[in-house]
Amino acid sequence: MSNKWYILTLYGSDQLGIVSRITNALYNIGANLGETSMSRLGNYFTILALVEFNKDQQILSDQIQNVTDALGLRFHLDQVPKQNHKQLIPNIRITFYGNDRAGLVAKVSAELSRCKVNILDLQTDVTDDPGNPMFVMTIEGLAMEGTDQLEDAISQLKSQGINIRVETIDTLIG
Amino acid sequence: MLAGPGGVGIAAPQVARLDRIVIVDVSGKPKIKNHGKMILINPEIYEWEGLKIGREGCLSVPDYTGNVIRAERIKLSAVDEYGHPLHFECEGYEARAIQHEVDHLEGLLFLDRLVSRRSDLFKRKVY
Numbered sequence: 061m062s063n064k065w066y067i068l069t070l071y072g073s074d075q076l077g078i079v080s081r082i083t084n085a086l087y088n089i090g091a092n093l094g095e096t097s098m099s100r101l102g103n104y105f106t107i108l109a110l111v112e113f114n115k116d117q118q119i120l121s122d123q124i125q126n127v128t129d130a131l132g133l134r135f136h137l138d139q140v141p142k143q144n145h146k147q148l149i150p151n152i153r154i155t156f157y158g159n160d161r162a163g164l165v166a167k168v169s170a171e172l173s174r175c176k177v178n179i180l181d182l183q184t185d186v187t188d189d190p191g192n193p194m195f196v197m198t199i200e201g202l203a204m205e206g207t208d209q210l211e212d213a214i215s216q217l218k219s220q221g222i223n224i225r226v227e228t229i230d231t232l233i234g
Numbered sequence: 235m236l237a238g239p240g241g242v243g244i245a246a247p248q249v250a251r252l253d254r255i256v257i258v259d260v261s262g263k264p265k266i267k268n269h270g271k272m273i274l275i276n277p278e279i280y281e282w283e284g285l286k287i288g289r290e291g292c293l294s295v296p297d298y299t300g301n302v303i304r305a306e307r308i309k310l311s312a313v314d315e316y317g318h319p320l321h322f323e324c325e326g327y328e329a330r331a332i333q334h335e336v337d338h339l340e341g342l343l344f345l346d347r348l349v350s351r352r353s354d355l356f357k358r359k360v361y
Contacts, residue, residue, distance in 0.1 A: 147299075149289070232242060232290045232291070234335055
């Protein structure tokens with residue numbers, strides 16, 4: 061029987077026991093986790109996981125449903141083709157912080173895309189101060205056509221009042 | 235060290251030799267301040283200054299890289315193959331490489347020093 065892979069998307073109100081119950085449920089039916097991202101998002105908790113399971117998809121789905129029903133969570137399961145995944149290593153880090161306003165991620169990501177930067181990871185936070193919320197964004201990306209074009213991107217954004225900081229990531233193998 | 239792509243250092247324990255020897259050579263990287271090939275026996279970092287986050291991988295941990303904070307400038311002493319004392323002041327990439335390799339002598343991998351961007355950049359404190 062060949063290995064079947066799925067992407068599991070799951071979210072709900074953050075509470076104690078989500079990771080434990082989901083991962084144990086998967087373990088108990090013989091499913092295997094690949095890469096996963098499990099983190100708190102606002103007051104919610106989200107799981108994105110690559111799951112390997114060789115028996116019928118319905119068994120997997122029912123097992124997850126038992127947990128999500130009990131905890132008031134929602135999930136979605138899609139089978140995906142098995143692939144040897146390729147690890148992409150970022151070569152630039154972009155950071156931004158400033159007063160929150162509309163369009164920050166949209167404008168920065170548009171510029172990066174134009175400069176052929178593949179965004180590998182992006183995280184944003186808005187600080188808790190209601191009077192003066194500050195927006196913080198960190199991006200790790202792979203500049204596929206080198207980092208020289210980014211000078212242009214930086215000045216484009218600066219002219220729109222968005223000051224990003226760009227630094228190259230030079231991975232050291234030791 | 236040179237067998238793996240992009241390797242700039244190696245420590246004896248990585249090749250199953252339980253000796254306090256490391257080799258670092260970042261001279262292949264352009265525009266980086268360096269001391270060429272350094273063979274360091276009994277290396278000891280005795281001064282650290284500055285902290286910088288950077289990305290590291292390891293020949294002993296294939297296919298994985300992560301963010302690690304290291305000192306920006308270090309001073310270290312060691313001896314050479316003939317037992318003569320050596321002293322270096324290193325910074326930046328070379329300093330990172332040395333810290334990475336010296337860690338191996340203590341049984342530490344960069345995995346033991348991973349930092350999370352989120353939790354280390356934005357700690358929320360209640361005053």
